[in-house]
Amino acid sequence: MSWILRFIYAAIGLSIVLLGVLISVNNSQLARVDLYWWQAPELPLGSVILIMLLIGAVLGILASSAVVWRTRRQNKYLQKQMKSVQARLDHLG
Template structure:
């Protein structure tokens, strides 16, 4: 039930933002030159420069978050290895303790 609602809300948001983008492009048809310190961009519309900056920002955010994700995945693997090692050690100590109790019980 919640997946259906989530999809509907997500679809409505996408349509809304696409409509805002189209209206923004229609209302701002003027052409501008983008002049950065070492680079001068071609004459394009304001809306296109806005879309390009949004796309570049999204790509940068994706790269930064993927680095963080990969780092946390590595930490999870290291911690899982430690957990397996400790569980193996606990199991061997239990077996040793059980064997010791059995040997004491036979005497």
């Protein structure tokens, strides 16, 4: 079963790489990203798109990991409370 998952992950990874190559090849015009405090050098539009996609993915992972961390912490707290209440109920019964 694990070899099937590895194959699926490899196929997804290869598809993403091929998609990135296609985007880079089909968008060869030069583009520049201008922010208020920084200017990027001119790069092919496909590269700019892929870089921005990567930055967005990393920021999304960071944002969701904060939510997951908070949820796990709350889950541990609630499990601790549940054990305490269960111990009190066992003591009463």
